[in-house]
Amino acid sequence: MKLAVVLFNLGGPDSLQAVQPFLQNLFRDPAIIGAPAFVRYPLAAFISRSREKLAQANYAMMGGRSPLLEETQAQANALESELKARDPDLEIRVFIAMRYWHPLTSETARAVANFAPDEVVLLPLYPQYSTTTTGSSLKEWNRLYRGPGRTRAIGCYPTAAGLADAHAAQIRKAWEAAGSPPALRLLFSAHGLPQKVVDAGDPYHAQVEATAAAVAQRLPEFSDWRVSFQSRVGPLKWLEPSTETEIRRAGEDGKGVMICPIAFVSEHVETLVELDHEYAELAKEAGVSPYLRARTPGTMPSFVGALADAVQDSLERERTAPFGPWLCGAEHGKCACREAAA
16 A cells, blocks of 8 residues: 655745745735735735845844755654554655645645555644644645545644653753753743634634643643743734733743743744744843743654654544544634534
8 A cells, every 4th residue: 555644834935035935925825814816916925025024034044044844854754764664564655745835735746646645644744723724735735636545634633642742851851951940931832823713713722722731731840831822913913922921921920931832843933033032032131031942843753653643543534633632612613623524
C-alpha cells in the first residue's frame, strides 16, 4: 500500500522580495478577509504593499527569509522515518503543502497525484482547528487535488498527549536553563483571531484553552498560568487578553514571565521576532524579570510520535475527525469534524 501524508502549514517568504506576494496571497484568502473577490483582491494588494517594509524588516532579523519551510521539512522527515519504522511494509511519503508560499497547495497536489497513493492523510500542523487555518487549507486541497487515494483529514489534536508532553518539556527545559527562578507566571500565548470569528462558531479559542490546560496539568511547579493572544492586526475586536496586556500585568504584580507559544509547533516570525524581540523589549520596559520563552515542539520525539499516532489512527476511519480526547460542543458549528459527521 502507498500512503501519502500531507502536512499543512502557513508558509513564509523565502526572500525579502517574496514578502509582498506572500502577504498578498494571505490577504486574498476569503477565510482571512471575508469580502467578495472584487473587494478582497484590491484590498489585499493595498494591505500587502502598506505592510511590506515592516514585514521585510522583521524577516531581515531572521536572515532575510522565514525558517518555516526548513522547520516543517525537518518535521516531515522525522514523521516519515517514524512511520516507516512502525510499518516497513508501507510505501510512505510525507509531503508539505503551504497555504501562502511555496510549496503551494497546487504544487503539492500535483506531486501527490504523481505518487499515486492508495491512502491520503491530511495532517495540519495547527493543533487547534480554525476556519482561518486548517479550514482554509482543507478547502484549498479539496479544490485542487484530483489524484487517486482514499482521503481523510485530521481536523485537530489539541489535547494529544505527545503535544502536551512536548510543550511541557520545552517549558521545563527553558526554566531549568535559567536556574529555575521562582515567582514566574506562565503565559500560553496563541495567535489571535477576531472575536466575531469565534462568536460565529469557530472552536479555536476553546481548543487553545484545552491545550494550555493539558500542558499546565503536567507542570505543577507553574500554578500561576493563563492564556493570552498575540499578533493582533486591524481595527476589529480580537480575542482577549492580549499577550502585551498580560506582560504588563505581570510587571505590575512583580512577576517574571515564561512564554509558551501554545498554538505554534515551529519557529517562525511570530516566535523569533514578536516573542523574542518585541515582547522581550516590552517586558523590560514593564519591569518583568526574568522574561523567558520556551521553544516550540519542533521535532521532539513525543510530538513526532503524536503525529504518527494521529496518522495511524486516521487510517481506521473515513472523512475528518479529531485525534486525541477532544470533541467540539454544539456551539462550535464551524468545526470541520462536526461538519463531516453531519
